[in-house]
Amino acid sequence: MGLMNGEENTWRKNCSSVHAIIGASESSSTIAMQQISGVFQTPMNVERVVRVIRRGTAAVLVAFLAQGEMDVLLEEVLTQNVTGLQWVGSESWITANYLAEKRYAGILTGSLGFAIRKAKITGLREFLLKVNPSQEPQSDLLREFWETTFRCSFLSGTPGTKLCSGFERLQDADNAFTDVSELRISNNVYKAVYAVAHALHGLLKCGPSGDSVSHSCILKDHSEQRQVAEHLQKVNFTLQSGERVYFDENGDPAATYELVNWQRNQAGDVVFTTVGKYDASQPNWNQFTMSNVKITWAAESWERPLSVCSENCLPGFRQAIIKGKPICCFSCVPCAGGEISNTNNSAECSQCPSEYWSNVDHSKCVPKVIEFLSYGETMGALLTAFSLCGASLTLVVLCVFFRFRHTPLVKASNSELSFLLLFSLTLCFLCSLAFIGQPTEWSCMLRHTGFGVAFALCISCILAKTITVVMAFKAKRPANTFPQCSAPLQRTSVIGCTLIQVFICVVWLAFAPPFPHKNTVYASEKIILECDLGSAVAFWLVLGYVGFLALLCFMFAFLGRKLPDNFNEAKFITFSMLIFCAVWLTFIPAYVSSPGKFTVAVEIFAILASSFGLLFCIFAPKCYILLLKPERNTKKHLMGRNQSKTQ
Structure with missing residues (x-):
């Protein structure tokens, strides 16, 4: 930070021509506090300024003051024992010998500042x-x-x-x-005198010998005196020291300065050591050069001081201006998700591309995590195991039924429809595997259409079995003319109900098939790979048709739940339809509200739960009798209840 006097136009333009305290960081200087001009007129004001300096956090002080004001300030600095500051001085005092010889030398050792270039006359x-x-x-x-x-x-x-x-x-x-080792202002006076002399020489020199017209070499009037300025701007000469003197179109000489550092020599005296040079006549890239001289900093240290109001914001953070404080005082705010900053003291965070996300440190963009229900994760592996277990169990039941296909129990349960039902249940279990793994074009089309057709075939078989049971019972009544449900009619009804679902799926695939989709809406930090339905209407139509078949099946099974046979299949079908409908009614809100891969998991769970419900409710009682109670697998026992009531 520093005190500014407003002596020179450059500083006056930048600093509003006031005394100011400036906080300096590694990269730039920013105003931390300003003092009204004239602050050094009273001792009380000087004491107040030094208290502000002492309480401040800045360690670098830019003192742009006249020598007299600097003297007053340093007296108060000594009084309040303010030490350890890095002083940056203006040309007015940075090479003042009397300051270096006084007791201020201990405070000012290590000072830096630009001074007029010294020269040897x-x-x-x-x-x-x-x-x-x-x-x-x-x-x-x-x-x-x-x-x-x-x-x-x-x-x-x-x-x-x-x-x-x-x-x-x-x-x-x-x-x-x-x-004559520190001739700075004297050298400027020396150059000024020579420049005026060259201007006068250009204005007054006489003509060549033999010329009939000769100048009188005497200024005659004021108009010729004004011409001195015109000739002065045109001078261009080189001194014996090798320094070139000229003026630009604005009448300004080339700015040349030395960067001076207060150092101690071996005798312990303060000397002004040149550590850098500035020459505006050189190309831009070579105007400021540093000498190969080590700089002495505050407190005679070789370590460069750090003077900041706020610490550097690391990558992953951005600067946020603190209201009421200068711009060099800021807080570091972490970048938001999906934004990064990869440099120190970034003013703002950059947004990552759509398929990238910020890393943990918010310092670089990394590809987003791709999420889908895979076979390798726990949930996917468990659902796969349940699916294969259900399909295997269904095949076992199929083998049991095939083994006992000639027994009364299997015949009474309509063995042809039972085998077809077991086949469709196997497809229901296996179709859930299409939902696991990375979505592809074919797997997306197979998922919902395969599930819809498999369940339509399954419920159609159960519906045909239920209607057959009810019709068979109604036909045994003497006055009943209820038509018999023959095997061809059963096959026709199953195929017909299934073909309706097949037709819906074909239309769906033809006009708006499901396709793989990268979902970045639900979770910004990851990409959810899912199957877009293509047509939501077609999906709910497929699901609604399965629900319609299940409702019909439940109604017929409910009508036949109290048939007087020892083995009444209708009551087991009723219970299985209750489970089926409960599962799918629960599935709808869960499906709509589940996020990401859990949407797929909910759908697989509904498929497996309803399939297990159908398998256990319809076939578990039959397998129990076939394997554990063979004595009940007789026609007499199956019809025993009916016979006892008719006798």
């Missing part, structure tokens, strides 16, 4: 060493200088002081007069 030292009071005996200034330098007096009788002879050697004196 050829012949100046030799000229100064020839100065002697005898040259101008009437010059009081020269006599006083001589007496001070050699600690003597030209007046005799001065007690404790020797008499000046006037022949003392300036070569033996060591003072600022003979020290």
Whole structure:
């Protein structure tokens, strides 16, 4: 941070021509606090400013002050014992010897600042060493200088002081007069005098010899005096030191500065060491150069100080301005999901492409996680196991029925429809496997159409069995003319009901088939691979048709639930339809509300639960009798209840 005086136009434009305290970071300087101009007029104001500096967190102080103001400030800094600051000075005091020689040296060691470039004026030292009071005996200034330098007096009788002879050697004196090593402003004066001389020479020089017209070499009027400025802008010459002097179209000389660092020499004295140079006459890329000199920083440290109001925002964060504070004071806000920042102190976060997401640190975009119900994960493996277990169990029941196909129980349960029903149940169990794994074009089309056709075939078989049982019972009554349900009619009804579902599925696949879809709406951080239905109407039509067949089956089975046979299949079908309808009625809201891959899991669960319900309710009692109670597998026992009531 720093104090600014507003001496120069450049600083005045940037800093509103006020004293200001500036907080500096590694990359730039920003105003942390401003002081109203004239703050050094009263001691109370100076004390207040130093208190602000002492309480502040900034460690770098830019002091753009006149030498007198700097002196006042440093006195108060010493009083309040403010140390450890990195001072950055203006040209007005950065090379002031009297500041370096006073007790401020301990505070200012390590200071940095731009100063007018120093130069060696050829012949100046030799000229100064020839100065002697005898040259101008009437010059009081020269006599006083001589007496001070050699600690003597030209007046005799001065007690404790020797008499000046006037022949003392300036070569033996060591003072600022003979020290020409830090000629900065003097060099500018030297160049200015030469520039005016060249301008006058260009304006007044006479014509060549033999020319009939010759200038008088005398300024005649004010118009010729104004011409001096015009010729001054045109001068272009080189000094003996090799420095070129010229002015641009605006009348400005090329800006040349040195970056000065306050360092201590081996004797412990403060010296102004040039550590860099700025030359506006050079190309842009070479205007500012650093010398191969190590810089001394605050407290005579070799480590560069860090002065920040806020710590750097790391990758994954962005800067957020704190209201009421300068722009160098900010808070670090983490980037939102799907946004990154990969540099320090990013002003804003960048959005990742649609199929990418931010990593844990929000420092780079990575491909989104692709999610689908796979065979490798626990849920997918369990559902696969249940599906294969159900299909295997159905085949076992099929084998049992085939083994006992000639027994009364199997014949009474309509063996042809039973075998077809077991086959359709096997398809129901296996069709759930199409829902597991990465969706493809074929698997998406097979999922819902295969499930719809398999369940339509299954419920059609159960419906035909139920109607057959009810018709068979009604036909045994003497006054009943209820038509018999023959085997061809049963086959026709099963095929007809199934073909309706097949037709719906064919139309669905022809006009709006399901297809793989990358869903990024539900979860922004991942891509859910799913099967788009293509036509939601067709999907609910397929599901509704299966529900319609199940409702018909339940109604017929309910009518025949109290038939007086020992083995009444209708009551088991009724119970199986209750389970089937309960599962699918529960499935609808769960399917709609389940997210991502759980939508598929819910649908598979509904398929497996309803399939197991049908398998156990319809075939478990029969297998129990066939395998464990063979004595009940007789026609007499099956019809025993009916016979007892008719006798």
